[in-house]
Amino acid sequence: MIELKLSSIKDSRPREYIIRFVFGGVCTVLAGLVAKKYGPGVGGLFLAFPAIFPAGASLIESHEKKRKAKIGYDGTTRGRLAASVESSGTSIGCLALVGFALVVWLGVPHANAFTVMVAAAAVWLLLAATLWAAYRHRIFHRSTPDS
């Protein structure tokens, strides 16, 4: 079951949000500069650069470690495994990202750009959620804890 855990916002410090903002901004600028210098063929590769992923995975690891440390345990392994589980979800998101790019590639020259972008984002979300549900079903049958 998918849940919203708003209390986890408090786990992140303002510095961590600033790091993500700056990293996201820098990656976006770099993608544009690469496209300008080497053309859209090479620049397009960087539209799927893992911009948010390394910072996210390491933050999850450190939050899990802190949570375990509060109750007197060493959460090193727990933190690493939490990051691994998150990475498995990210690989599902990557498959959906292929769908997003296909919609933009084939749709933008023929239809209204705004409509295509909205459709591509919807395809990404729908594909990611469907693939995740299938993955979850498989995991459930192996009785592996996942949260």
Add this chain to the structure above:
Amino acid sequence: MSDLVLRFLIGGMVVSLFALISDVLRPRSFAGIFGAAPSIALATLGLTIVKEGPQYASIEARSMVLGAIGFLVYAICVCRLLARSSTAALVATVGLLPVWAAVSFSLWFLLVRSSS
């Protein structure tokens, strides 16, 4: 210059938004899909379409398909490494970035450059 500043601000905001969504969602495997959200693409493709036209954006999106396959291979490698070794998450995610570059550029050379 103003274009770069605009890209920086939009990129920062979109990436932060997806990071925030990922933070509050559970279970973790579902939150993880937002690690591969089309954040940079959503931030830049709109500007690209306005400035360079839809054909240019379409070429970028074609390469993005290959970049996303590179990201997929990279994410699987990170997942396996973290599950089977004692490597820290930051070391694994940053250390394996060359996997993304190798797969993405190899596919681009094989499928796009060699055919043009």
